[in-house]
Amino acid sequence: MKMKKFSIVIAGGGSTFTPGIVLMLLDHLDTFPIRKLKFYDNDKERQDTVAGACEIILKEKAPEIEFVSTTDPEEAFTDVDFVMAHIRVGKYAMRELDEKIPLKHGVVGQETCGPGGIAYGMRSIGGVIELIDYMEKYSPDAWMLNYSNPAAIVAEATRRLRPNSKVLNICDMPVGIEVRMAQILGLESRKDLNIRYYGLNHFGWWTEIRDKDGKDLMPGLKEHVAKYGYVVQSGGDSQHVEASWNDTFLKARDVYATDPDTLPNTYLKYYLYPDYVVEHSNLEYTRANEVMDGREKFVFTECQKVIDNQATVGCELHIDEHASYIVDLARAIAYNTHERMLLIVENKGSISNFDHTAMVEVPCIVGSNGPEPLAIGEIPQFQKGLMEQQVSVEKLVVEAWEKKSYQKLWQALILSKTVPSAKVAKDILDDLLEVNKAYWPELS
Known part of the structure; x- marks a missing residue:
């Protein structure tokens, strides 16, 4: 039987991740055939470089697309x-400003966590809602696979502002950690793991990990994480390679110590050890600088090389780890595969003792009608307390955006576990407000 061929638009065509996604899509044409591939971005110059290289890649590998x-x-x-x-x-x-402004006040400066994540969320909401509206206007039967950060705030915005839209919110970080888990255990692939996990995006815990035969793999993983965190001797995932990431993977051993019954998402270090993070941060050179000097420079240099040569010979662009997850998700929707995947979905009782309207990250069975969350049951008081505080931050940010409320945004910052006081929260907010005037709604 002939398989249907799909038409895809990558929104954010000028992203450093786009070439890796294209390469992954081309690598899976036998299971997910494509007839048309489009790039969309509001920055033409940036997109032109990535698109120029990807067009040559397509001509060489799949000229029929x-x-x-x-x-x-x-x-x-x-x-x-x-x-x-x-x-x-x-x-x-x-x-860069999201990271450096909070650090100036002695507070965690991170892309998706704390004040930096809140600032980024306030910029992202309008952009993602705009994309949903374009999709529903021009291709109302399409699905959006959204992995725009900060995923937790964006997911809450889609739930609140576009509740009936066909949007699936996903994150690649658990995938990257599971790649490392498989390597720790000597397994070939993260797909050899059956996992139980719950939390919010960048704020969760693995409670059970078994192999395909049902063998409990948690004891071996816990032993490793207690000593080395998620650091592996060789390999790792191709996306998280800089020195700062190595520190994050190592710090997981201290995060693990806060609840040895589970295995933590690495991002919990920002909430549980914010003093450590600030102490080990460089105000003059943050993660944004690492990315600009590293991945961004690499990707655009390689793309320009392909354009100049009009060929991919010698090109070092490679498949990104998280891209495979996107293909799996698209296939699950397209072919009703009922694959088990970790998604960010409205709770609706999956975690029985938690806010039913919270956007939680839990395993789901995915088919052509979308995700069906697995039942998690009750969660312990420690995780519940942390999650209730954090989900309130996310909801307040979306309320602030929707109501153009300075007060709500200040409250969100006050509630963030990374911020020590209401005064510090206000000082950071005022600085962030000044540099985000072109991006945030006008607050009053």
């Missing part, structure tokens, strides 16, 4: 089956 690169929403979103969205409103220049 129609390719379009555009800044026109109607052209981009007409006749598509899937929107793969990974936008960064304000690009890395604003990320």
Whole structure:
């Protein structure tokens, strides 16, 4: 039987992750065939470099696929089956400010956690809602696979502002950690693991990990994490390679110590050890600078090389780890595979003793009608307390955006576990407000 071929638009065509996603899609054409691939971005110059290289890659590897690169929403979103969205409103220049402004006040400066994540969320909400509206106007039967950060705030915004939209919110970080878990255990792939996990995005815990035969793998993993965190001797995942990531993976051993019954998401270090994070941060050179000097420079240099040579010979662009997850999710929707995947979904009782309207990250069975969350049951008081505080931050940010409320945004910052007082929260907010005037709603 002939398989249907799909039309895809990558929203955020100028992203450093786009070439890796294209390579992954091409690597899976036998199981997920494509007839048309489009790039959409509001930064034409940036997208042109990535698109110029990807067009040559497509001509060499799959010339039958129609390719379009555009800044026109109607052209981009007409006749598509899937929107793969990974936008960064304000690009890395604003990320740098998200990180450095809180650090100036002695507070964690991080892309998705604390004040930096809140600032980024306030920029992202409008951009993602705009993409949903384009999709529903021009291709109302399409699905959006959204992995735009900060995923927790964006997911709450889609739930609250576009509750009936066909949007699936996902994150690649658990995938990267599970790749490391498989390597620790000597397994070939993270797909050899059956996992139980719950939490919020960048704020969760593994409670059970078994192999395909049902053998409990948690004891061996716990022994490793207690000594080395998620550091592996060789390999790891291709995306998280800088020195700062190695420190994050090592710090997981201290995060694990706070609850040895579970295995933690690495991002919990920002909430549980904020003093350590600030002490080990460099105000002059943050993660944003690492990315700009590292991945961004590498990707755009390699893309320009392909354009200059009009060929991919010698090109070092590679498949990104998280891209495989996106293909699996698209296949689950397209072919009703009922694959088990970790998604960010409305709780609705999956965690029975937690806010039913919270956007939680839990395993789901995914088919053509979307995700069906697995029942998690009751969670312990420690995790419940942490999650209730954090989910309130996320909800207040979306309320602040929707109501254009300075007060709500200040409250969100006050509630963040990374911020020590209401005064510090206000000082940070005022600084962030000043540099985000072009991106945030006008607050009153």
